[in-house]
Each structure stands twice: as structure tokens, then as C-alpha cells.
Amino acid sequence: MSQEEIKSQISQKQVEIKKWEETAVKKEQYITNRTNEEFDPHLKEIEAELQLEQSTLAEVNKKIDEWTAKKKEETAIIKDLKKKYNSYEKEKHNYFSSQLKAIAKEKNTKIKELKTEIKALQKELKAILAAITNE
Numbered sequence: 001m002s003q004e005e006i007k008s009q010i011s012q013k014q015v016e017i018k019k020w021e022e023t024a025v026k027k028e029q030y031i032t033n034r035t036n037e038e039f040d041p042h043l044k045e046i047e048a049e050l051q052l053e054q055s056t057l058a059e060v061n062k063k064i065d066e067w068t069a070k071k072k073e074e075t076a077i078i079k080d081l082k083k084k085y086n087s088y089e090k091e092k093h094n095y096f097s098s099q100l101k102a103i104a105k106e107k108n109t110k111i112k113e114l115k116t117e118i119k120a121l122q123k124e125l126k127a128i129l130a131a132i133t134n135e
Contacts, residue, residue, distance in 0.1 A: 001009075
């Protein structure tokens with residue numbers, strides 16, 4: 001092959017390379033446009049839904065934090081009230097028991113006194129009966 005033929009073939013190959021590059025660029029642009037047209041609406045729709053759900057989740061987390069704080073507060077209040085309740089219930093039981101003991105003691109004391117008086121009266125009655133019978 002001559003020098004001119006080789007240069008001509010090189011030139012042809014370079015032209016062919018350029019055509020392939022231009023074709024590839026056109027195909028890339030076509031694919032880019034087609035891909036964007038097909039996927040972008042779905043992506044935008046999903047992105048909008050994602051943002052909405054993230055916003056909802058943020059609100060839920062905020063409520064959870066608020067309710068968690070409220071739960072801690074209520075738990076402390078309930079603990080304090082249970083303590084007061086149990087203390088007052090114990091005090092009531094102790095008061096009731098001491099009052100019942102006092103009543104029982106007073107009853108027993110009075111009954112003992114009355115039984116003593118009854119024995120004395122029975123003794124006196126016996127003495128009177130004995131005196132009447134001896135007469």
C-alpha cells in the first residue's frame with residue numbers, strides 16, 4: 001500500500017470514529033431524555049409522598065416525645081399519690097385498731113366493775129335471806 005492510500009484509510013477511519021461519536025452522543029441524549037420522561041414523574045410523585053410521610057413521622061415523633069414527658073410526669077404524680085394513699089390507709093387502720101382496743105378496754109373495765117358490784121349485791125342479798133331464814 002502506498003503512503004496516500006494509508007493516509008486515505010486513516011482519514012476514513014477518523015471520519016468513521018467521528019460519526020460513531022456523534023451517533024453515540026445522539027443516542028445518549030435520546031436515552032437521557034427518554035429515561036427522564038419515563039422516571040422523573042414517578043420520582044417526583046414518590047419524592048412528594050416521601051416528604052409528606054417524613055413530615056408526618058416528624059409530627060409523630062414530636063407527639064411521642066410530648067407523651068413520653070407527660071408519662072414521666074404522670075408516673076411521678078401517681079407514685080406520690082400511691083405513697084400518700086398507702087400512708088393514709090395505714091393511718092386509718094391504726095386509728096381504727098386503737099379505737100377498737102380502747103372500746104374493748106373500756107367495756108371490759110365497766111363489765112368487771114359491774115360484775116364486782118353484782119357479786120357484792122348477791123352477797124348482801126344472801127345475807128338478807130339468811131337473816132330472814134334465821135328469824
